Amino acid sequence: xxxxxxxxxxxxxxxxxxxxxxxxxxxxxxxxxxxxxxxxxxxxxxxxxxxxxxxxxxxxxxxxxxxxxxxxxxxxxxxxxxxxxxxxxxxxxxxxxxxxxxxxxxxxxxxxxxxxxxxxxxxxxxxxxxxxxxxxxxxxxxxxxxxxxxxxxxxxx
Amino acid sequence: xxxxxxxxxxxxxxxxxxxxxxxxxxxxxxxxxxxxxxxxxxxxxxxxxxxxxxxxxxxxxxxxxxxxxxxxxxxxxxxxxxxxxxxxxxxx
Numbered sequence: 057x058x059x060x061x062x063x064x065x066x067x068x069x070x071x072x073x074x075x076x077x078x079x080x081x082x083x084x085x086x087x088x089x090x091x092x093x094x095x096x097x098x099x100x101x102x103x104x105x106x107x108x109x110x111x112x113x114x115x116x117x118x119x120x121x122x123x124x125x126x127x128x129x130x131x132x133x134x135x136x137x138x139x140x141x142x143x144x145x146x147x148x149x150x151x152x153x154x155x156x157x158x159x160x161x162x163x164x165x166x167x168x169x170x171x172x173x174x175x176x177x178x179x180x181x182x183x184x185x186x187x188x189x190x191x192x193x194x195x196x197x198x199x200x201x202x203x204x205x206x207x208x209x210x211x212x213x
Numbered sequence: 214x215x216x217x218x219x220x221x222x223x224x225x226x227x228x229x230x231x232x233x234x235x236x237x238x239x240x241x242x243x244x245x246x247x248x249x250x251x252x253x254x255x256x257x258x259x260x261x262x263x264x265x266x267x268x269x270x271x272x273x274x275x276x277x278x279x280x281x282x283x284x285x286x287x288x289x290x291x292x293x294x295x296x297x298x299x300x301x302x303x304x305x
Binding site for chain 2: 108
């Protein structure tokens, strides 16, 4: 299951809307081994295309260097589909190379040329892609990691 | 001295989990052969059957993408640092 906070969820959707009809892409980094998407990093789609996305190779190097320096890993790798459903294409699967990441797919296909209209639902789905095998998973949106999950108990001593 | 090579998560199965390994060679191609001798299977993941770098792998020598410096023919020497990263890409 992917657990993601509301602000990050909204930021991914907003990025997808903004770049429509081109595909938007990016990463949410988190501390290594935490499975917690904390740092939203929108990336430039170097392909600038409605049917393809690719991180620029220089940006890619800087991104991984920076995550490495901070002890982070890509917890979420996201991109949008602007004319098709929010599930991994054959190309997506062949390129997927982070077996530990949640691959988030956002579809803005119902938008037409304008986005942000009332009722233009954005599809937001998450998948694991390991050795070419795709498994969809649930997405839980929490208001924040601190208070979103269960009632907080305060212990006074 | 040797050439330090940073290995991405997905290829660490070939390096026993190591993030960095060392190798030798005067070109990237020679370095890849040397790495493959120590870590069998690595070359297959980087180089196609007709001897070119895979489209979905990025290799940098001292932070320079080798696509712009001669690909596998890129010169390397002791003290260089090589980074391998899978492309992050896809499409509908």
